[in-house]
Amino acid sequence: MLDPIKQNWRVLLLVVVIIAASVALFAPQFAPDTAPGEDPDEARQGLTNLQYGLDLAGGTRIRAPLIGYTATGVEFDGDNPSEVAANVAEQLEGVSAREVNAEELDEQGGEVEVTDPDVTEDEFRSAMDASGYAYNDIRRGVTAETREAAESVIRGTINEAGLSGGSVQQVQSITGEWFMLVEVPGEGRQDVIDLLEDRGTxxxxxxxxxxxxxxxxxxxxxxxxxxxxxxxxxxxxxxxxxxxxxxxxxxxxxxxxxxxxxxxxxxxxxxxxxxxxxxxxxxxxxxxxxxxxxxxxxxxxxxxxxxxxxxxxxxxxxxxxxxxxxxxxxxxxxxxxxxxxxxxxxxxAGALPAELDIAGEGTSAFISPTQGENFRFYAMITGVFAIFAVAGMVFLRYREPKVALPMIVTALAEVYALLGFAALVGYPIELAVIAGFIAVVGTGVDDLVIIADEVMSEGEVKSRKVFDSRFRRAFWVIGAAAATTIIAMSPLMVLSLGDLSGFAIFTILGVLIGVLITRPAYGDILRRLLTVR
The missing domain is CATH 3.30.1360 (Gyrase A; domain 2)
Incomplete structure (x- = not known):
């Protein structure tokens, strides 16, 4: 007879994951980072170490592009970047070399950008032509280097202001435009705008x-x-x-x-x-x-x-x-x-390398703490309703608690493990992330139903060998479905599309946890409950 630990190692692995998730969720060592002078207990948004995004905590979100134009494929003709920037700036009235940046790239030529908000595209094009540097095209927006510098400056500004939970990232629209996305929980819209526009010393x-x-x-x-x-x-x-x-x-x-x-x-x-x-x-x-x-x-x-x-x-x-x-x-x-x-x-520092176009193409939103608390309540109600709805359908389908109950417990274990991961890495819980949790519950139960149907499709399971054969057939099906889901969600995770990235990340992570941990554990549980010998 096989050793019990060797027989049930998948179930034990699931138990270890649940324990690790519990530690990440509740241990003080994994509490959110605190701002200078902030009480560590106040950084915890509730009894757990979970952090909530603006949707659930309230605060301000600003999404705005950096003002500027960039000439691509520029031939520097042996001049260094500083000389190129100075020569182009000379052709722009009232613009200093500080507002023109040049970067020499290896293969596709260099880039020259202007960040003066008063310079139009036609004026910049004329200046490039007058300076004598050949170029491919002029596009709206700034260079990747300027975006990274702006991101670092904004992040430093938020940290220096002691705003706990604030974040900044670059996001790209479907049309290819880049935006700076700034989120600051618990702060009013005008306060955040003033902070971003304030010039440090x-x-x-x-x-x-x-x-x-x-x-x-x-x-x-x-x-x-x-x-x-x-x-x-x-x-x-x-x-x-x-x-x-x-x-x-x-x-x-x-x-x-x-x-x-x-x-x-x-x-x-x-x-x-x-x-x-x-x-x-x-x-x-x-x-x-x-x-x-x-x-x-x-x-x-x-x-x-x-x-x-x-x-x-x-x-x-x-x-x-x-x-x-x-x-x-x-x-x-x-x-x-x-x-x-x-x-x-x-x-x-204190002055961004290019101005944020908040008043023009930028958008801003403020969610009050009360509204965020309401969102948390409704999100919890939605999650509970989804769980009971799935549980009810599973019991109606099988009429056997020994099949349905482990199915529900296993599906909930996936969500619990995802919450532990979110607490461990400090990923803020948004409505899109909760939608990902619900999607994980749905796809997870679908896979567990496939396993149960395949195992029970030909009547009583009389031996471990018969069970393993049927389980492997089912696992190939859910493995192919998981691969399809991962491939479909990958573009949303890779592209900088704001909240959709969180939805894709947790859906993919939930699928991986399911295929690698919870589905095999459910198979071991089902084998023990259904196998005659």
Whole structure:
């Protein structure tokens, strides 16, 4: 006789999954992440670790495109991206190089975008033609790199504001247009719009040794502020694979005033960042404050130092000689490409790389907490009704509790496992996700009915061998049906279609749990209940 554990390992696997789901749902270790200063117990939306989306918790959802135009397939003719951006910006009246970005791609040519909201498509097309760069086409919208930068800036803004549960993602419409989808639970529509449009403070200070300072470090603040930059490039690598961010400082000023570039040049020389002996070797981020003898350039975002830089000898020489301010170009070098990307984002922080068209093509919605609570109640009623409806039909079909009851329990186990997964990964429960749960119950019971009908179709099951033969025939059918469902739902999961992605993800996951865990477990249970020997 076979060992009981070996005979029923599928049922034991289902039990393990249910226990793991229970831990994810109720254990405090898996509670949602809290915002700074927030009580961890308040982050739990109820007795479980489940997080609810806007549909069920209330809040604001904003879906809007980034304003801009992009020229594709651009031939740079040997110019670097900064030169291309500057040359195109010169052809646009009232537009700075900071509002024109260029990116050189490997195969299909480069891309040039303009993010000034006042520039029309015809004006941009004329500027591209006048600059002399050949291109394939001009489309509405910004580049993927700008969308990613905007997503990072918005996410950082939400996190800094301490808005628990807020999210941002890129979504694509069926027509190919890209939108930024921002969801913030528990916040009013205008508050979220104001938050997205609020401009944070970004500046470069100089930190230098000062014996009179309390911590040994003196700081000259606002040597450069965000408006002093003419252009902020994207993260790049030099010929030695060193990551950096190219920037340029405005080197022109009204008569009688000093330009930001000349002001910055004088400051770094006065504080010793640049000297006759070369540039400073900054160790600010590694050494305790006041213990370094080298001055540093400090990147400060909303009052917090997020990065520090020294200066190479070549740049220092041009600073001391007074020639650097004629161009205003320099590089902020980092130790990793990820740091370079973050520096570029920080320099743009508070101001998106392109404006959100909230008032134009954007849409926004606000769901009150009371309405969200009503949605949760009605969703629960709908789920309970679906369960009882399925249970009733199954009992009417078989009239045998030993067949129908395990069927209902197994189907509910699938939903419970899905809830545990949602709690584990922190996926917010939306109405679309609940629709996916109901679809899982329906398809799951369909498969279990196929198994029961196939096993009982030829009368009494007299042996394990007969049962296994009939079960395998049924399993081939439900396996093919599962593959069809997965293939049909995959486009909805892959494409960025908002709520439909959640529906597809949980439907596919439910099908996989069913085929790999719950259907085999139901087969073991049915074999034990129906097999004569």
């Amino acid at each position: 970004v500046q470069i200070d100089i930190g230098y040794p000062d014996e009179d300072a309390e911590d040994g470090l003196g700081v000259e603040e606002e040597v450069l502020v965000q408006d002093d930059f003419e252009n902020i490039g994207t993260a790049s690598r030099d010929e030695n694979d060193q990551p950096y961010v190219p920037v340029s400082v405005i080197n022109e000023a009204p008569e009688g005033e000093q330009s930001p570039a000349h002001r910055f040049q004088d400051a770094v020389v006065d504080r010793g960042v640049a000297s006759d002996t070369g540039g400073a070797r900054c160790t600010y981020m590694e050494d305790p404050v006041g213990e370094t003898n080298e001055p540093c350039l400090l990147l400060v975002v909303d009052g917090e130092v997020v990065n520090a830089f020294g200066m190479d000898d070549g740049l220092a020489e041009s600073m001391v000689g007074g020639t650097w301010a004629d161009s205003g170009n320099f590089r902020l070098t980092t130790t990793s490409f990820e740091d370079a990307q973050q520096v570029s984002i920080n320099l743009r």
